[in-house]
Amino acid sequence: MSSRFKCFILSCLLLILLLLMLQPVAAEKQNQKLLQDQKLSQAIDREIEKHRPELIKIRRFLHMNPELGNQEVETARLVATKLTSLGFEVKTGVAVTGVVGLLRGFRPGPTVAIRADMDALPIQELNNIPYRSLKPGVMHACGHDLHTTIALGTAMVLSSLRSRLQGNIKFIFQPAEEGLPEAQEGGAALMIKEGVLGDPPVRAIFSLHVWPELEVGKAGYASGYLMASSDNFVITIEGKSAHAARPQEGIDAIVLAAGIINNLQTIISRYLDPTEPAVITIGKIQGGARANIIAEKVVMEGTVRTLNEGIREKIPELMENIISGITRSYGAKYSFRYLKGTPPLYNHPDLVQAMLPALELALGKNNVVAVKPQMVAEDFALFGERVPVFMYLLGVRTPGVAQAAPLHSPYFNPDERAIPVGIKAMCYLLLEALEQQAAMSKSEVSDVIK
Ligand SMILES: [Zn+2]
Ligand SMILES: [Zn+2]
Numbered sequence: 001m002s003s004r005f006k007c008f009i010l011s012c013l014l015l016i017l018l019l020l021m022l023q024p025v026a027a028e029k030q031n032q033k034l035l036q037d038q039k040l041s042q043a044i045d046r047e048i049e050k051h052r053p054e055l056i057k058i059r060r061f062l063h064m065n066p067e068l069g070n071q072e073v074e075t076a077r078l079v080a081t082k083l084t085s086l087g088f089e090v091k092t093g094v095a096v097t098g099v100v101g102l103l104r105g106f107r108p109g110p111t112v113a114i115r116a117d118m119d120a121l122p123i124q125e126l127n128n129i130p131y132r133s134l135k136p137g138v139m140h141a142c143g144h145d146l147h148t149t150i151a152l153g154t155a156m157v158l159s160s161l162r163s164r165l166q167g168n169i170k171f172i173f174q175p176a177e178e179g180l181p182e183a184q185e186g187g188a189a190l191m192i193k194e195g196v197l198g199d200p201p202v203r204a205i206f207s208l209h210v211w212p213e214l215e216v217g218k219a220g221y222a223s224g225y226l227m228a229s230s231d232n233f234v235i236t237i238e239g240k241s242a243h244a245a246r247p248q249e250g251i252d253a254i255v256l257a258a259g260i261i262n263n264l265q266t267i268i269s270r271y272l273d274p275t276e277p278a279v280i281t282i283g284k285i286q287g288g289a290r291a292n293i294i295a296e297k298v299v300m301e302g303t304v305r306t307l308n309e310g311i312r313e314k315i316p317e318l319m320e321n322i323i324s325g326i327t328r329s330y331g332a333k334y335s336f337r338y339l340k341g342t343p344p345l346y347n348h349p350d351l352v353q354a355m356l357p358a359l360e361l362a363l364g365k366n367n368v369v370a371v372k373p374q375m376v377a378e379d380f381a382l383f384g385e386r387v388p389v390f391m392y393l394l395g396v397r398t399p400g401v402a403q404a405a406p407l408h409s410p411y412f413n414p415d416e417r418a419i420p421v422g423i424k425a426m427c428y429l430l431l432e433a434l435e436q437q438a439a440m441s442k443s444e445v446s447d448v449i450k
Contacts, residue, residue, distance in 0.1 A: 066120030069176030095190035105165025116151035117177035143210035214395030220371035230377030250294035348388035
């Protein structure tokens with residue numbers, strides 16, 4: 001090898017090393033540009049404080065008037081009225097009762113989005129609070145009243161910063177996150193089908209879920225998987241009835257059901273890699289007529305959760321092998337319906353990495369904590385199959401309270417002081433994401449010109 005060639009290789013290596021060293025510095029500088037702007041952060045704090053009383057009123061109104069999936073008529077009206085008054089371009093009736101508002105910045109540029117879900121649950125509220133649900137059997141037990149309020153608050157604050165925006169922010173208010181009867185379409189899937197991610201195309205979407213395990217002021221994040229997939233199933237076993245004292249003349253569907261229930265758990269404990277989390281739960285079982293008759297029929301319903309798409313694909317077949325094996329060996333019949341629901345929720349690692357400094361700046365570095373993936377599910381995952389997404393968990397537990405009621409509990413009662421925290425976090429994330437996307441677009445354009 002000639003010395004000139006060696007010298008050339010060495011300079012190349014040095015150049016690469018220099019570029020690698022400069023990259024994080026450049027990224028950091030970019031963050032500092034926007035987020036270190038004292039005036040901007042003061043303006044955000046001022047705006048949040050200004051709107052806080054109105055936002056608490058909005059949250060309490062939503063809490064008192066909860067609406068189930070695809071019936072969020074009053075909620076959607078409130079959201080659309082507010083967004084229109086802020087001067088947004090507003091579309092209503094998206095995916096039945098959804099609302100989409102577009103905030104256009106003074107300068108044209110890319111579009112980033114925030115998504116909030118609006119639906120309540122069929123649960124009777126048992127909290128004794130002045131703003132408890134007025135609708136018997138319906139309650140905001142998953143905190144979607146806070147999600148809607150936080151997104152509206154973010155809209156109010158960012159609309160006052162329009163002159164600073166290079167690009168657009170799309171506000172997606174989604175109906176029916178909690179699922180619908182089988183025959184109905186809705187939620188994130190229908191919003192996507194109706195084109196919510198286009199016109200203008202969305203480059204990244206942010207969302208949050210209130211989290212009673214975390215204190216107010218804190219946020220939890222996961223890079224990669226945050227939540228599991230969620231599929232449902234129905235198993236029907238048909239045996240033969242007989243006198244309870246003459247089992248030899250019947251086929252006992254209850255005994256077969258017991259065998260199936262126990263054996264399904266061996267899929268988790270014996271079939272799957274123990275380092276891969278998965279859950280099979282039978283949550284409902286119905287069968288039999290009375291104490292002295294062998295049961296002819298048992299119907300069981302349940303859910304499957306996992307963080308791994310490969311395992312998700314395998315589980316239905318493993319389940320059916322067990323069900324058919326047990327029923328066949330006793331001469332019973334069965335039917336098995338497996339209903340695919342939402343995929344695992346995957347936070348795009350590059351987006352999380354790029355956005356974490358903004359979240360830390362908004363809430364304080366010590367208040368942003370890494371969390372393990374959760375086995376609950378969110379249909380926000382469907383957006384994540386098409387666009388990079390980042391959902392984080394927002395603390396709503398009152399400081400000093402050891403344990404707060406969990407999500408979907410009739411006692412769920414998030415601390416409202418999380419509302420301004422959520423708004424600040426969302427403002428920082430959206431502003432930073434827009435700035436980064438605009439910078440990327442510029443470099444794309446200059447690449448083309450070159
Ligand atoms: Zn829920
Ligand atoms: Zn929820």
